[in-house]
Amino acid sequence: xxxxxxxxxxxxxxxxVVMLPSFGQEAQEGSLIGKQVYEESCAHCHGLEGRGDGSxxxxxxxxxxxxxxxxxxxxxxxxxxxxxDKDLFDIITVGMPGTSMPGWETSLSTNEREEVVKYIKTFFxxxxxxxxxxxxxxxxDKIPYSKESVEIGKGLYVELGCVECHGNLGRGDGTSAPTxxxxxxxxxxxANLTENWNFRGGSDPEDIFKRFIGGIAGSPMPAFQGDTFYxxxxxxxxxxxxxxxxxxxxxxxxxxxxxxxLAAQYFEINDxxxxxxxDWAEGLEMSPETLKIYNDAMKVVYEKSxxxxxxxxxxxPEKRPEFAIGKHVLRSQYIQGELPALADETWNxxxxxxxxxxxxxxxxxxxFNPSIDSVNVKSFYNDTEVVxxxxxxxxxxxxSEEENEETGKTYQDAIAxxxxxxxxKGPTDPKPYFLWxxxxxxxxxxxxxxxxxxxxxxxxxxxxxxxxxxxxxxxxVESDYTDGKYSLWVKRSLKTDDKKDLQLDVxxxxxxxxxxxxxxxxxxDTKRVISSWYSFVLExxxxxxxxxxxxxxxxxxxxxxxxxxxxxxxxxx
Amino acid sequence: xxxxSLFTICLVIFIVCWIFLRFVIGGIISAPIxxxxxxxxxxxxxxxxxxxxxxxxxxFTEFLRPVNETLLDDNKRTRRLILVIxxxxxxxxxxxxxxxxxxxxxxxxxxxxxxxxLDLTYKDExxxxxxxxxxxxxxxxxxxxxxxKEHVENGRSVYYKNCFFCHGDHLDGKGHFAAALxxxxxxxxxxxxxxxxQESFFFWRISKGGPGLPNEGTPWNTAMPIWEDILTQExxxxxxxxxxxxxxxxxxxxxxxx
Numbered sequence: 001x002x003x004x005x006x007x008x009x010x011x012x013x014x015x016x017v018v019m020l021p022s023f024g025q026e027a028q029e030g031s032l033i034g035k036q037v038y039e040e041s042c043a044h045c046h047g048l049e050g051r052g053d054g055s056x057x058x059x060x061x062x063x064x065x066x067x068x069x070x071x072x073x074x075x076x077x078x079x080x081x082x083x084x085d086k087d088l089f090d091i092i093t094v095g096m097p098g099t100s101m102p103g104w105e106t107s108l109s110t111n112e113r114e115e116v117v118k119y120i121k122t123f124f125x126x127x128x129x130x131x132x133x134x135x136x137x138x139x140x141d142k143i144p145y146s147k148e149s150v151e152i153g154k155g156l157y158v159e160l161g162c163v164e165c166h167g168n169l170g171r172g173d174g175t176s177a178p179t180x181x182x183x184x185x186x187x188x189x190x191a192n193l194t195e196n197w198n199f200r201g202g203s204d205p206e207d208i209f210k211r212f213i214g215g216i217a218g219s220p221m222p223a224f225q226g227d228t229f230y231x232x233x234x235x236x237x238x239x240x241x242x243x244x245x246x247x248x249x250x251x252x253x254x255x256x257x258x259x260x261x262l263a264a265q266y267f268e269i270n271d272x273x274x275x276x277x278x279d280w281a282e283g284l285e286m287s288p289e290t291l292k293i294y295n296d297a298m299k300v301v302y303e304k305s306x307x308x309x310x311x312x313x314x315x316x317p318e319k320r321p322e323f324a325i326g327k328h329v330l331r332s333q334y335i336q337g338e339l340p341a342l343a344d345e346t347w348n349x350x351x352x353x354x355x356x357x358x359x360x361x362x363x364x365x366x367x368f369n370p371s372i373d374s375v376n377v378k379s380f381y382n383d384t385e386v387v388x389x390x391x392x393x394x395x396x397x398x399x400s401e402e403e404n405e406e407t408g409k410t411y412q413d414a415i416a417x418x419x420x421x422x423x424x425k426g427p428t429d430p431k432p433y434f435l436w437x438x439x440x441x442x443x444x445x446x447x448x449x450x451x452x453x454x455x456x457x458x459x460x461x462x463x464x465x466x467x468x469x470x471x472x473x474x475x476x477v478e479s480d481y482t483d484g485k486y487s488l489w490v491k492r493s494l495k496t497d498d499k500k501d502l503q504l505d506v507x508x509x510x511x512x513x514x515x516x517x518x519x520x521x522x523x524x525d526t527k528r529v530i531s532s533w534y535s536f537v538l539e540x541x542x543x544x545x546x547x548x549x550x551x552x553x554x555x556x557x558x559x560x561x562x563x564x565x566x567x568x569x570x571x572x573x
Numbered sequence: 574x575x576x577x578s579l580f581t582i583c584l585v586i587f588i589v590c591w592i593f594l595r596f597v598i599g600g601i602i603s604a605p606i607x608x609x610x611x612x613x614x615x616x617x618x619x620x621x622x623x624x625x626x627x628x629x630x631x632x633f634t635e636f637l638r639p640v641n642e643t644l645l646d647d648n649k650r651t652r653r654l655i656l657v658i659x660x661x662x663x664x665x666x667x668x669x670x671x672x673x674x675x676x677x678x679x680x681x682x683x684x685x686x687x688x689x690x691l692d693l694t695y696k697d698e699x700x701x702x703x704x705x706x707x708x709x710x711x712x713x714x715x716x717x718x719x720x721x722k723e724h725v726e727n728g729r730s731v732y733y734k735n736c737f738f739c740h741g742d743h744l745d746g747k748g749h750f751a752a753a754l755x756x757x758x759x760x761x762x763x764x765x766x767x768x769x770x771q772e773s774f775f776f777w778r779i780s781k782g783g784p785g786l787p788n789e790g791t792p793w794n795t796a797m798p799i800w801e802d803i804l805t806q807e808x809x810x811x812x813x814x815x816x817x818x819x820x821x822x823x824x825x826x827x828x829x830x831x
Contacts, residue, residue, distance in 0.1 A: 041742075044733040056733030100749045102742045325755055331675070358750035361738055362782075362798035368738065430788075434796060438784055507676055532755050532796050537676065546672040550665035557661040565644045572645070 034119030037112045041104070042120075050123030052184075060100050061369035063186050067123035071183055071218035074201035079215045079223030080281045081134040082126060088117045091201075098198030132283070137213045139206055143306035145313060153311025156304050159243075160230050165190035165220070170315040173395045173484025178520055183218040190220075192393055192484070195373055196316035203316065208309040213301070224301050226277030233273025233297040234266060236304075242266040273297040321354035324377075328353065330512065330536035332379035332386060339380050339387040342478040342489040347389055352376035355514060357529040362435060363463050370529040371395065371521035375415070375514050381538050386504055387491040390415060396520025397481050399449040411519035413449040415488060418442050418513040419502045421459070431511045434532045436460040443502045445475075447488055449519070452479040455490060459500050463526050471498050494538075507540040579632070580639040583622045590618050686769075687786050693773050695780055695806050706773035708810045721814075728815025731808045735800070744819055754796050767822035775813045775824070779804075 039048065045064035047053040052066030065072070074091055075083040092113050095103035104113060121127040143149055157163065157170075165180065167173035170193030182188045196203035201211060215223025222228035231239040245263045248255060255263065276294040279286050286294070322328045330353040340346035356374045359367040375392040398412045420432050421443045432440035437460050444458040444466065455475045460466035476491040494504040502510065511533040517523035594614055599606035626636040643649050643656065692699050693706040700706050713721035732740075739758040741748040746760030761767060777785070780801040783794075800809060817823055 044729055045742075054733065055730035056737060059734055059738075100738070100742070102747070102749070104743075107743045107745075323752070356753035358753040359738070361735070361750075362796070364803070431794060433784055434794065509676075531753060533794055534755070540676065543672055546669055549672060550669040553668045554661035554665035557664045558657065561657055561660060568641060568644055572641075 031115050031118060033112065034115035034117075037108060037116045038119050041108065042116065045100070050120065056100070059368040061186065062099050062182075062188065063184065064101070066184060067120050069183070069218070070124035070126045073216045073219060074211075075134075075214045075217070076136050076210055077134040077214055078137055078281075079213070079225050081214070082124075082130060084134055084136065085114075085117055085121075088120060089113055092116065096200040098195075098200060137210050138302070139209070141302055141306070142206070142209075143303065143310065145205060145310045149307050149310040150314045153307035153309070153314075156308045157311055160224075160304070160308065162308070166193055167395075167484045169483040169485075170194050170312070171393050171395065171484025173393075173397075177395050180220045182220070188219055189371065189395055192373070192395070193312050193315045194317075194393070195320075196313070197320040198373065203313070205306070205309040205313050208312050209305050212305040212308065224305055225298070226281070227274040229301055231266075231270060232277065232301070233269045233293065235300060238266060238269070242270075321352065321376075324353040324355050324534050329509070329534065330377050330379060331539040332381045332388075332536065333539055334541050335380045335382050337382060339382055339385055339491060342389070342480065342487065346380070347378060350378045350380075352378055352391070353534075355531050355534055357514065357516060357531050360435075360463075360515075360526055360528050360530045363526045365525060365527040367521075367523060367527045367529060369521070371518045371523075372516050372529045375516060375531070377536075379536070381494065381504075381506075385491055385493050386538065387489065388417075390417070390486075390488040390490070392486050392516055393484055394481075394486055394518050394520070395484055396518065397449070398519030399452075400519070401450045409524050410450075411522060411524055412517070413486065413519050414447060414517040415486075416444050416446040416458070416515040417490075418444050418515065420511055421500060421502060423502070423508050423510045431533055433462075434513055435530070436463040436466060436515075438462055443500065445490065447477070447479070447490075449479075449481070449486075453477050457498075457501065469498065469500055471500075473498060473501060504538060506538045509535050509537045512536040578639045579626065579636045583626065583636070587615075587618060587622065591615060687778075688789060689774055689777050690787070693777055695776075695809075696801050700776075700806075701773075703771075703773050703777065706776070708772040708776075708813060710807070710810050710814060711772070724811045724814050725818045727808070728811035728813070728818075731804065731812045732815050735803070736812065739796070744816065756795060758797075761816050761820050761822075764822065767817055767820060767824055770825055772810075772813050772824045775816070776809055779809050779812070 038046075043054055045052075045054040045056040045060065046067065047057065047064075050067035052064045054064060057064050070082055072083040072087070074096070075081065075087050077083055077087070091101070092108070093103055093105045095101045108116070157166075162170075163174055165172070165174040165176050167177070167190075172190040172192040174190060177190050180188050180190065191199065199207065201207050211221065212224045215221060215225075215228075226232055231242055234242060242263065245255065245259055245266075248259075249263075273293050273296075276286065276290045277297070279290065280294050324330055333350060335346075354374055354376055357370065357372055359370040361368055372392055372394060375390060377391075378389045380387050392415070394413055396413075400412055401410055403410055418436065419442065420437075421441050424431055430440070432438060432442045436442055436444070439461070441459050441461045444460055446456045446458055447454075448456075455477045457469040457473055458466045459469055473492060473496050476489075478489040480487045496503065504510070512535065513533050514531045515528050516530075517528045523529070591611070594606060594611050599611070627633045643652055689703050691703060693701055693703050710721070710724045713724065737748050738750045739748040739754060740746055740761065741751065741758075744761040746758045746763075748758065751758050759766060778797065780799070782797040782799040784799055786795070804812075813824075
């Protein structure tokens with residue numbers, strides 16, 4: 001009897017085990033909850049059928065993901081592999097910084113997020129066909145962040161060709177930057193590596209490392225493997241020799257027979273390793289020798305990738321700067337005598353005030369996909385003049401005054417700094433409308449990249465109602481565009497004779513706002529990035545009274561205490 | 574055991590009251606209380622303590638005893654010395670920090686409810702009075718649920734084409750443009766927003782935006798666009814329906830309370 005029970009039980013367990021995969025399969029097809037959540041929360045951008053064509057999609061760049069092609073940017077898996085369920089779950093949970101994809105942690109329960117992951121997977125048949133779980137990127141041999149590692153990474157940044165898209169200093173201003181499109185033929189920009197708060201998949205070296213090894217599917221960012229990786233299969237020493245040989249050929253020099261043989265040998269190693277990588281990516285059976293070739297090649301890639309990840313990490317500040325709001329207002333500092341020139345070291349003694357910008361989506365034409373994140377400002381003043389240093393990142397240098405053949409318009413980079421004509425008198429005195437004024441006019445300084453040494457004064461009563469002032473003031477202007485960054489230096493006297501100009505007084509808080517145009521992103525007229533009103537002040541020198549009153553107070557209170565004692569003593573006696 | 578003196582008790586009460594006002598009420602429970610208001614309350618507490626200790630002569634003498642002792646007694650010399658140095662030092666330090674403080678910009682006093690105009694208009698066309706104007710598509714909620722659903726979906730589409738950049742995917746005012754805005758965009762998930770206003774109020778705010786705000790209660794400084802330049806009347810009413818459908822809140826209807 002006991003034996004029968006045991007047999008029956010084990011048979012039951014066996015049946016369960018056999019049936020389990022089929023249960024799993026069923027779940028793969030997506031539950032009703034997943035479908036409901038998707039249609040209520042995701043479909044308006046990603047489309048009812050997951051094609052990334054929801055009603056919100058047309059105004060978005062980067063576009064919402066098209067789930068039907070199985071191309072996922074943020075994965076913890078190797079190149080060519082699908083993401084893990086956890087990858088999808090994590091992206092839904094935390095969102096993608098720098099895009100319109102928010103985190104859903106607070107608005108969807110864990111179960112709802114899990115179900116929607118299952119449902120999203122039904123849009124691409126590859127998820128069901130895959131029998132093996134996707135291969136994950138190995139993080140075990142992590143090289144910790146250090147100055148030395150960053151220094152090595154800096155060399156690799158040039159060697160591996162990152163410069164071509166991401167630019168010399170990582171601002172995404174490389175020579176190929178304006179030409180890039182994604183797998184759907186939508187315009188895409190290389191990441192600005194100095195703003196890691198916008199990294200879609202996180203800013204830790206591990207996150208960056210995963211983007212290298214796995215690539216960013218659907219984007220022009222290649223995975224570090226096979227023939228997309230520089231000298232794949234060669235050791236660093238061999239790579240160095242090979243590069244020297246390649247340069248010789250490029251320079252038109254004759255190679256000796258020995259050199260030619262060496263070059264051929266390195267070419268062979270590279271080719272074999274790249275072929276091995278192809279086999280690996282396709283999941284083919286590999287002989288132990290080929291596998292070794294691949295693994296040895298990848299060892300070099302992993303090491304280089306860690307150094308490079310550490311270098312990329314080093315390009316951004318530790319955290320996004322505080323917005324110039326509340327206490328963080330722009331404070332112009334007093335200097336006695338001459339104000340510093342554009343290249344003066346004195347500027348380094350000041351912190352930038354940081355103004356985030358957003359797309360102008362109020363008046364047509366609108367900018368839904370801003371390419372400029374923020375503008376930074378510093379300022380000094382003396383007894384008669386004030387000087388400002390504005391700087392902002394722009395991936396393309398558009399100075400042309402030539403008209404675009406298709407649109408007949410001139411796309412160029414520009415900035416306008418906006419003040420009210422008169423500062424508000426108190427907290428209840430309204431400022432002009434933030435979009436270039438309304439009933440109350442605003443006073444503007446407009447600078448264009450085609451005329452880098454001049455500034456135009458405008459008065460505006462609306463975004464399309466700006467007029468150049470008849471009497472243009474005296475400005476000293478200098479500007480610079482280097483490695484994806486504009487610097488604009490403007491000096492003006494504190495007071496002018498023109499009634500339409502803003503007059504500056506020490507200690508008066510003046511509203512300030514910005515408009516920035518990136519010609520390379522199609523910015524023109526009202527299509528631009530803007531800020532709302534912030535505040536700026538000529539910071540008064542600390543009052544000398546701070547040395548007079550405190551000792552007086554101390555003396556007085558001391559006297560009072562002594563007097564009190566005397567008084568009580570006398571009364572008691 | 575030595576009995577705690579009345580003076581110490583009063584001093585402790587005074588300090589506890591201050592901490593309570595400054596940090597508990599004006600921090601944990603609600604927003605910081607302005608210093609002038611705190612000063613007013615503290616003055617009241619001070620007077621209350623004075624009244625309490627001076628009701629009887631003996632109690633007042635008892636209250637002043639530690640003060641007298643500290644000032645006069647020979648065996649309290651150390652304490653006296655410390656106080657005579659510490660009090661002037663603290664006061665002068667306080668004065669210094671007040672003078673050396675950086676000027677702070679003017680705050681933005683903001684009314685919670687802007688006063689709507691008498692008539693609800695779209696461009697220059699008068700729709701109805703603000704009180705009577707209602708959402709013409711709301712009736713389908715009961716009459717024709719299928720048609721109503723179409724309006725909800727149209728509202729959803731309008732929202733994700735125009736509004737969610739600032740007001741957010743979750744309608745919580747945290748869109749991807751929001752961080753750069755001051756003041757922040759409205760949060761429709763806040764229970765104080767939708768249930769407090771009629772649909773006509775929302776129509777007015779959406780169609781006229783920041784520039785349509787009244788002169789009273791300024792400055793508003795909102796970046797809300799004038800949507801009647803871009804959206805049709807139907808699109809505005811539809812997006813209003815979508816807001817309540819998504820959040821689950823219902824708008825105030827005319828005649829209810831307030």
